[in-house]
Amino acid sequence: xxxxxxISEIEKDYILALLDQKKRxxxxxxxxxxxxxxxxxLVQKAEGSxxxxxxxxxxxxxxxxxxxxxxxxxxxxxxxxxSAELSPMASPFFESGPPSEAAIELARVTDRAxxxxxxxxxxKLCIIPRKSVWILFIDxxxxxxxxxxxxxATLGAMAALSKTKIPKVKILEDEEVEILEETxxxxxxxxxxxxxxxxxxxxxxxxxxxxxxxxxxxxxTVGFDEEDHIVSLQKGNxxxxxxxxxxxxxxxxxxxxxxxxxxxxxxxx
Amino acid sequence: MSEIKVENHEIVIPGDLLAEGEFRCGxxxxxxxxxxxxxxxxxxxxxxxxxxxxxxxxxxxxxxxDLAIGKIIEVGLTSWIVDIGSPYFAIxxxxxxxxxxxxxxxxxxxxxxxxxxxILTKIISFDxxxxxxxxxxxRGLGKLRGGRIIEIEAAHIPRVIGKKGTMINMVxxxxxxxxxxxxxxxIWVQGKKIDDELKAIESIKKIELEAHTQGLTDxxxxxxxxxxxTTLGDE
Amino acid sequence: xxxxxxxxxxxxxxxxxxxxKLDELRPIEIKIGVxxxxxxxxxxxxxxxxxxxxxxxxRELHPKHRALPNRALIQCFYRMSxxxxxxxxxxxxxxxxxxxxxxxxxxxxxxxxxxxxxRTTIDVYLQVLQADGGTRCAGxxxxxxxxxxxxxxxxxxxxxxxxxxxxDKVVLDLFDIEDQxxxxxxxxxxxxxxxxxxxxxxxxxxxxxQFEEALHLxxxxxxxxxxxxxxxxxEKYSAIRNEVADEIKPSKKEVKEVxxxxxxxxxKKEVKEVxxxxxxxxxKKEVKEPxxxxxxxxxKKEVKEPxxxxxxxxxKxxxxxxxxDE
Numbered sequence: 001x002x003x004x005x006x007i008s009e010i011e012k013d014y015i016l017a018l019l020d021q022k023k024r025x026x027x028x029x030x031x032x033x034x035x036x037x038x039x040x041x042l043v044q045k046a047e048g049s050x051x052x053x054x055x056x057x058x059x060x061x062x063x064x065x066x067x068x069x070x071x072x073x074x075x076x077x078x079x080x081x082x083s084a085e086l087s088p089m090a091s092p093f094f095e096s097g098p099p100s101e102a103a104i105e106l107a108r109v110t111d112r113a114x115x116x117x118x119x120x121x122x123x124k125l126c127i128i129p130r131k132s133v134w135i136l137f138i139d140x141x142x143x144x145x146x147x148x149x150x151x152x153a154t155l156g157a158m159a160a161l162s163k164t165k166i167p168k169v170k171i172l173e174d175e176e177v178e179i180l181e182e183t184x185x186x187x188x189x190x191x192x193x194x195x196x197x198x199x200x201x202x203x204x205x206x207x208x209x210x211x212x213x214x215x216x217x218x219x220x221t222v223g224f225d226e227e228d229h230i231v232s233l234q235k236g237n238x239x240x241x242x243x244x245x246x247x248x249x250x251x252x253x254x255x256x257x258x259x260x261x262x263x264x265x266x267x268x269x
Numbered sequence: 270m271s272e273i274k275v276e277n278h279e280i281v282i283p284g285d286l287l288a289e290g291e292f293r294c295g296x297x298x299x300x301x302x303x304x305x306x307x308x309x310x311x312x313x314x315x316x317x318x319x320x321x322x323x324x325x326x327x328x329x330x331x332x333x334x335d336l337a338i339g340k341i342i343e344v345g346l347t348s349w350i351v352d353i354g355s356p357y358f359a360i361x362x363x364x365x366x367x368x369x370x371x372x373x374x375x376x377x378x379x380x381x382x383x384x385x386x387x388i389l390t391k392i393i394s395f396d397x398x399x400x401x402x403x404x405x406x407x408r409g410l411g412k413l414r415g416g417r418i419i420e421i422e423a424a425h426i427p428r429v430i431g432k433k434g435t436m437i438n439m440v441x442x443x444x445x446x447x448x449x450x451x452x453x454x455x456i457w458v459q460g461k462k463i464d465d466e467l468k469a470i471e472s473i474k475k476i477e478l479e480a481h482t483q484g485l486t487d488x489x490x491x492x493x494x495x496x497x498x499t500t501l502g503d504e
Numbered sequence: 505x506x507x508x509x510x511x512x513x514x515x516x517x518x519x520x521x522x523x524x525k526l527d528e529l530r531p532i533e534i535k536i537g538v539x540x541x542x543x544x545x546x547x548x549x550x551x552x553x554x555x556x557x558x559x560x561x562x563r564e565l566h567p568k569h570r571a572l573p574n575r576a577l578i579q580c581f582y583r584m585s586x587x588x589x590x591x592x593x594x595x596x597x598x599x600x601x602x603x604x605x606x607x608x609x610x611x612x613x614x615x616x617x618x619x620x621x622x623r624t625t626i627d628v629y630l631q632v633l634q635a636d637g638g639t640r641c642a643g644x645x646x647x648x649x650x651x652x653x654x655x656x657x658x659x660x661x662x663x664x665x666x667x668x669x670x671x672d673k674v675v676l677d678l679f680d681i682e683d684q685x686x687x688x689x690x691x692x693x694x695x696x697x698x699x700x701x702x703x704x705x706x707x708x709x710x711x712x713x714q715f716e717e718a719l720h721l722x723x724x725x726x727x728x729x730x731x732x733x734x735x736x737x738x739e740k741y742s743a744i745r746n747e748v749a750d751e752i753k754p755s756k757k758e759v760k761e762v763x764x765x766x767x768x769x770x771x772k773k774e775v776k777e778v779x780x781x782x783x784x785x786x787x788k789k790e791v792k793e794p795x796x797x798x799x800x801x802x803x804k805k806e807v808k809e810p811x812x813x814x815x816x817x818x819x820k821x822x823x824x825x826x827x828x829d830e
Contacts, residue, residue: 282661284661285697306697309655310652310737324655325741328543357624
């Protein structure tokens with residue numbers, strides 16, 4: 001039921017008409033995000049945490065680390081796993097229940113940006129190959145949904161990971177692992193951010209608010225690392241793009257990504 | 270014996286003791302024993318022997334005769350379900366929709382109003398046990414085209430309208446827009462220029478934000494006059 | 505679950521592990537209106553607890569057959585975030601969360617004037633971002649201000665705190681360690697205005713004397729919390745008025761229409777004073793001279809003339825008078 005919001009024809013026409021005049025309902029430029037706020041270390045019980053707002057969209061990310069077994073095909077790598085919950089708190093149109101498709105997509109798209117950028121060296125999370133590794137749970141809760149959760153989720157994940165402290169461990173004789181009080185910061189090698197562009201009619205705008213999102217036909221979320229590599233990409237929804245359009249969007253997104261990374265680095269420095 | 274315990278226009282919250290003795294009471298007040306308590310967050314109003322708490326927030330409660338701006342969210346064979354921003358969805362039946370008789374065999378409900386359409390309606394009945402019934406077959410009612418819809422707290426609509434419409438008429442005049450205010454907190458604004466619409470919306474938002482304050486008309490006039498030197502010249 | 509009571513929780517000076525006295529609350533901070541989509545919302549920080557409350561409703565209930573013909577259904581959903589506790593919690597709702605949701609729903613139902621909204625639901629979502637003992641109580645405290653913020657009519661607010669036993673002493677507002685190692689826990693929801701207990705649970709071993717002491721201590725704590733709730737709600741609405749009061753002053757001076765005394769008297773912070781001077785503006789005066797005739801006629805006259813615009817006007821005026829008349 002995450003999608004039973006009916007947008008009125010008047011609102012839709014208004015958004016479209018404004019866009020054709022190169023204006024947005026909230027006065028932003030096409031390539032401009034809403035105001036971004038990043039707050040870290042809110043939750044001390046988590047190994048790392050962050051609250052990110054983009055305009056009225058608000059999302060909290062918490063990182064928990066647990067000892068567990070590695071996957072058989074990557075015996076000497078730690079594991080990262082993401083989950084997202086579109087809590088009914090966040091919107092009158094969300095209902096409680098198992099994760100919706102939208103929540104799954106959000107978690108997986110964000111997971112990809114983090115994983116593929118190799119921002120965390122997973123081998124460093126291995127304690128005893130084949131036996132014991134750190135599992136990092138990256139959990140998102142949407143607190144207020146006003147569109148474009150993707151960019152907020154990646155910012156939140158990176159801000160939280162940057163502040164994550166993992167306990168040190170001692171390997172005992174019988175390969176038992178003892179978790180020590182002392183912690184160390186997780187080493188971050190790269191700082192991926194994602195930029196989501198929504199196609200509304202013929203126009204492409206970044207960071208749609210909820211109403212823009214509801215009238216959009218498609219979206220593209222691209223993750224970039226700080227060396228301008230594309231590390232992830234996801235096209236969402238039913239609409240289609242011309243190849244040139246995709247290129248254009250990616251180039252524009254790359255520029256936008258630099259602003260987002262500035263916000264990220266400011267928040268974690 | 271009768272005694273008022275709070276200042277007129279003071280902000281009160283649920284449970285606040287308002288008065289003791291004999292009073293008539295309006296919305297937002299309950300009597301327990303000889304005492305009167307607030308049930309709402311709002312402005313206390315002392316009108317002599319009559320006290321009430323004017324709500325500052327909350328869902329729209331339909332009343333027969335209200336004009337409301339609704340959104341079609343479901344289309345049936347012979348009726349529509351309309352979101353009027355109240356706790357209850359409203360029902361618009363075929364025969365209340367158009368001046369012509371609605372024939373479910375020949376007429377296609379979707380061709381009259383479709384999902385997502387915004388309509389200006391009048392509430393004709395509502396008694397809490399049944400969903401509100403609305404009509405669109407009177408003059409001036411029906412589908413709204415173009416323009417823009419904004420939503421504010423329904424409780425602030427009387428403030429937006431002002432005494433005998435003074436506030437809203439001033440906004441219309443100074444921003445050169447057409448404005449329809451629904452009692453349900455939805456307002457339709459249309460101007461020739463988008464900037465005019467934006468100014469009208471800005472002033473309505475300001476009225477909402479400062480609804481529980483005094484001297485608002487003057488401040489809105491000042492705001493619109495500052496921004497709109499040219500408009501004033503036009504008049 | 506209460507602990508065995510053997511861990512030392514109170515030192516020789518009568519101080520608790522976090523330095524508090526036996527009858528002392530943790531620091532509490534309540535913010536109102538923190539979530540824009542919700543009809544009402546609040547954030548509470550009570551010690552290290554961080555909890556968000558969001559209220560939606562009254563609204564239509566799905567599935568419809570669960571609706572009650574004579575009153576609103578109150579549904580509270582208490583959920584812990586996976587990272588809110590030391591060991592990651594599974595994201596699926598636990599039996600504990602379901603039970604707490606139920607007792608919180610019951611407590612809230614008792615103070616809401618549910619008969620005003622038959623057949624609807626009022627949904628209260630509580631999300632625990634960080635747990636440090638007494639989350640259901642902090643959640644209930646937050647839920648009740650979020651409901652007020654949503655404009656839901658209520659008899660009064662509920663203020664809630666847990667009382668417990670630490671080394672056989674009755675202590676107020678248990679935090680995490682006391683909750684786990686102490687020998688008794690008594691969450692209490694209480695409305696000071698109504699003098700009503702709307703939530704009470706207990707686990708552990710209390711003597712009758714301890715129980716009585718605990719109940720009284722809980723009520724004392726609830727009363728202190730009530731003052732904080734009240735302040736948070738009043739501050740939110742007064743803040744806007746204060747800002748405006750500041751704004752009025754200079755503009756009035758410029759205009760010079762207003763007699764000087766008024767300007768002087770309009771104090772910046774003391775909100776109460778401001779309205780008096782300017783009551784002219786307030787709609788209330790109208791009420792006494794209800795110009796019903798005019799109003800009734802107005803629409804008719806106008807409707808005959810040009811279309812849309814007039815029609816819009818007419819009913820509005822009528823509405824307004826009706827409202828003020830009540």
